[in-house]
Amino acid sequence: MPAHFSDSAQTEACYHMLSRPQPPPDPLLLQHLPRPSSLVDKTQLHSRWLDSSRCLMQQGVKAGDVLWLRFKYYSFFDLDPKTDPVRLAQLYEQARWDLLLEEIDCTEEEMMVFAALQYHINKLSQSGEVGEPAGTDPGLDDLDAALSNLEVKLEGSAPTDVLDSLTTIPELKDHLRIFRPRKLTLKGYRQYWVVFKETTLSYYKSQDEAPGDPIQQLNLKGCEVVPDVNVSGQKFCIKLLVPSPEGMSEIYLRCQDEQQYARWMAGCRLASKGRTMADSSYANEVQAILAFLSLQRTGGGGSGNHPQGPDASAEGLNPYGLVAPRFQRKFKAKQLTPRILEAHQNVAQLSLTEAQLRFIQAWQSLPDFGISYVMV
Template sequence: MTLGNWPSLVEDLGPEADAVKLRVSGSLHIGGIMLQIVDKLKMQKDWSDHALWWEQKKLWLLKTNWSLDKYGILADAKLHYTPQHKPVLLSLPNRRSVRVRANFAQPVFRTVADICKVLGIRHFEELSLLRAPDQKDKRKQKEKEANTVESFDLTGVRLPASAEQQLFRGMPAHFSDSAETEACFRMLSISQTGLTPEQIMRKHRLGSLTEKAQINSRWLDSSRTLLQQEVKENDSLWLRFKYYSFFDLEPKYDTVRINQLYEQARWAVLLEETDCTEEEMIVFAALQYRIQQLSLNASPAEQSAELGIDDLDKALASLEVKLEGTSSPPNVLESLTAIPELKDYLRIFRPRKLTLKGYKQYWVTFKETTVSYYKAAEEPLGEPVQQLNLKGCEVVPDVNISGQKFCIKLLVPSPEGMSEVYLRCTDESQYARWMAACRLAARGKTMADASYPSEVENLLSFLRLQRSNPEAPLAPEAEGAQWLISPRYQKKFKPKQLTPRILEAYQNIAQLSLVEAKMKFIQAWQSLPDFGISYFVVRFKGSRKDEILGIANNRLIRIDLAVGDVVKTWRYSNMRQWNVNWDIRQVAIEFDEHINVAFSCVSAGCKIVHEYIGGYIFLSTRSADKSQKLDEELFHKLTGGHEAL
């Protein structure tokens, strides 16, 4: 076959340049075409990054040994000879901008991996790219703000050939090339200080669940390239943590990752994307103030030195334990067979329509994943008033430290929907033990699980942060600390009311180092009931109205769109299989006990929802014992990449 007047546009020559026309046979391979183009141009230039893009088919011709006939290219084909790497402007989780070279010829999953290598972020699989919102939808004031934000240029950065990044003065070696790259690393690894109330008030806050669902429609497809998704050179994109499953957070190696994760958590709290109580907001403000003070004069080298001292202290402590010896080993068989139980008096309330009855005291036992309550302690062998199997339930904290309210709200699946039960504890210790047990039971685990003690300690730690400490020395005057809370609470209280409360909470965290304060903020964020839920507007099969589907790292949540109440929860651990009917754009999921769920997506494509579910299942397979190299083929299989191509 002969191709007559076959055009190839060389984008480097500008839009006004004439197309290069070639007359070739269909048996010629792609590599030969590129050689002919370069010979015809007669330009001394490095063409190694260039490749052919087939505009009509939205396809990169990367297999240079394939012939034109094999690709199905005819004489009317319009090909672009263009670089595979092009600059884009990235908005980071800390709302700062950086210009990087992105690969437009690889799937977005690989492109994000390359970008994260340049930025010094481990575990790139937790992040992805979103389209920036349309400028026409923004206020002029916000447009002006976006245009004045300083951006750093990393397009000239070339990574070393070694897979391991060598640290130099506390930062990857490729950031030590110039003063500009060093300043960029400081921006990436150290929190932004001097946040003004105007900056917070100007940011758009997502009000309804529908608004929160709309933002998820902007995620790019991880299995397709940037050019296939009509992203152009110098376009603005957002880099964000997409999956709220943070693996192996190690301060020594994750300086940038921890700081960017803290910043995403911070803005989620400030912009009320994640709901929290008044007391929790005060704690978040105190932690922000501590981080802000320590960040003023911090440097990457100092953070590295601090972490090095911590590592030495841990090593010495471990050596001391080994030298002293250990006590006699416990009964291994007993530890394997005996599952801890909880037994205590709790006050229980079951909300019902047209009832004014309040809490009533019962004798409650917690065994494995089941809660049983009796009228008195003398009746544990008889029939309980009610038994609740908490596997797959929703566990929501309802705590007010100043009011000494320690409640656990349980939404237990039932044939009619979700059955509501409130457990009220007497103090922090009892609350932490029962709350930790409920959270584990919801995931199908018992108190024998190794994570139970740490779960209890994390809950107690967060409660201690909210409690005043009269014996601690008074903190210095916190200028501007009252602005480190969300606009809703700024309107509710005057600055003179907020500052003393923030200073009081500051006393409990005044001894934390910079990294410890960031980690404490992230842990507190993870403890919030709404943490890590991504929302989508969907239409369930058989329903006549739109509803909300919440996707978290371990469960799917059906939510009433009108009132925001949880209707049903399904755990991934009970999922048997799921698939997508690409013709009718419907996701179908089968759970244990022959439970089938199907829905079509309204606010976003079903590919994005499919990718979320498969992505979380893929992330759950990560293990510290395995190699750090990810199985990308498994990721694309679980997220439907092979179906979308």
Template sequence: MFCSCKIISRVSFSVYSRRYVLKIFLNIKNSDSLRDVFNLYFIITTYFSCYLLGSIYSSPGLYSKTMTPTYDAHDGSPLSPTSAWFGDSALSEGNPGILAVSQPITSPEILAKMFKPQALLDKAKINQGWLDSSRSLMEQDVKENEALLLRFKYYSFFDLNPKYDAIRINQLYEQAKWAILLEEIECTEEEMMMFAALQYHINKLSIMTSENHLNNSDKEVDEVDAALSDLEITLEGGKTSTILGDITSIPELADYIKVFKPKKLTLKGYKQYWCTFKDTSISCYKSKEESSGTPAHQMNLRGCEVTPDVNISGQKFNIKLLIPVAEGMNEIWLRCDNEKQYAHWMAACRLASKGKTMADSSYNLEVQNILSFLKMQHLNPDPQLIPEQITTDINPECLVSPRYLKKYKNKQITARILEAHQNVAQMSLIEAKMRFIQAWQSLPEFGITHFIARFQGGKKEELIGIAYNRLIRMDASTGDAIKTWRFSNMKQWNVNWEIKMVTVEFADEVRLSFICTEVDCKVVHEFIGGYIFLSTRAKDQNESLDEEMFYKLTSGWV
């Protein structure tokens, strides 16, 4: 018997695909254990089978009654597999910490038989299978032993903390790993080798961690000491290597940047300008000496699309900007000279697109994340530093997507993976998974869910992309953004359930109407409402989750 995801309090699933076994623990009612639990939904596939093992139980969550986090201070997994945690489910007999351990792909046949989208339209068709969160599985004709896949639906991960989110981090890592290997998201060759190296490193550490959990499943842990240790770290705060600047002034950037405006039937390339970045705008001058006068070009990046175009070996550090204007989007390319310059300007562009300035506290962290992401892609300059290893313990067919397997021989890929591994070899297991997730989030296509749509007044099918903060009208053949609308400018959205049309109204009398041709409009409605709901959450709010508001925004009725 399948129960509604709306009322289940604790459910255990086992997901099988040949030898690959992924056990996932869900806590649907309690928002403390999985802060973005409503990101988890089901999409029908032909590759995984989900079986309901549990029933409806009370849910104590990952916190004790005194709000003390009951997690392992070492790896972030739940402390003890007691019946208070899992009720009568099968997991009460095992170690819940094993849920934080990744299971490596052991056979290339698993990848070979799974669906891989060949075009953007294929990616859009994947989203046809999302089930309705407002109705039970039984109501949606899901039978016992039906093939289902568990995924995070919304790409907005609330308060992800390595200290107590080991299970959730592992779930996100698994989703990111499969997205990379199945080519659901594009990445460069250097990025692929970096992902493969991280995956190889995680596989090695996971085997050690799994053995450790099996050998120490009955060990006692002092919960008070663990909580006090974490409290001490929180109160002391992290040490910073930089001195805080004047918080009353907004930082600025000024440097020579190459600027390119691509136009049809033109052979003109990049032109160097002295560029200044103030607030959310970039001003371009012909020279530094003229920067006190009127700029040759000026662009406000608020609401723009920011896409990286980087090749480490080719020393290419480009930033692609799609700036919204009345008639569509203006495309501008910025070329930086080195990694440091690129990291600062890219971080500033990303913040400006959200309407934030470099005075925002996240700016320096964004710069460091970009530099760290680039560093992991560096090739080892000294091949002798790579230790001699038996290559039988590394299977490139399980670490790299088919596109690159066709391009290189296995020995070549193995050598490159081991070379890239030198950049991540010192990372802990949880750090490696977090870096994998962060690198996944840094990819240009991350967080965009595609749907095939026909816009009002249009005759051909196009793509509508939904991200955590915007709607994107896209060219179905190239994937280029035609127009972007920010949720922050949205006044309201409505659904005409009879003709299956979604209408979104924005500020300045902008109105967008479209019909989804190959998916129920309820799916699109849930994505919009879900992201609006998640945008209202903040770390300083209490731990309770307003479920009523969530269903009001996503169910389709008030």
């Protein structure tokens, strides 16, 4: 516990409250909370956020005004769950409410994963696995952390790695199936040899033609990257909306498996931000995508083969408190419960801290994450 939280019993109680995940909301209350239904609503919602560096009166708030205070907490840097459980819990709460209030969109499969993680976190929280592990020596924890940081610094400062990053331009080359939707066309996906270098995507009829002129070359800087994935159906597609003089050019890339999808998806996401695969975040992005896909993978025993134990039972599971209202309208509770329990098989072995981290990482990987809408 940080020193500034141990001044009194009141601050200590505040620390435990802030570091504890909150229980699921009442489904009836969730349906009546305001949520954006269009881009205009999202624009109005985002324009009402206050600046924490300015006082309320500078931002048009007068005496006697009633405010509905919420938080927008984008402090992900140097997140160490051992030393900062409060920040971890608050980021988890923000991510959870972003999904429940439909401020950020996700697919059905992704929603089931988020619901399973919430269910798992609630179970662990109710069982008392909250806060710092008992019986650990703070001195040993500090020593382990210092040794880990030193190891990372030594590995990162290897001269060969620096030279390789300066002389080698990372690129991806592989066979992908491509589909370009056009009016009055019946053509489907066709296989091409695709080369992805820096922020440019080029594709050819065959690998032998690669040194020549490509069929088309696309600069992905500023494009919109949308995942179209169904893990159980082995569908791994990337939808690209690329700006062009004629408007937005739409193109679909279909990958063969999870590994190929993770590499190309990570490259497309970085390219859309103007960064290349030489960026240090590329490897982390690939791992985050693979981790999120593994959560969506169903168990081999089918929906009726759930692991035994109190955490896997449906007791106390109200699915309507774990999913966004649009899924409540689409599915009945008896349809949602087995799907959530099936997704729970992939996260049942996670600790409370690991489950919260997985939830935050999966939230960050959603296409609409970090996007704010403004009226110009």
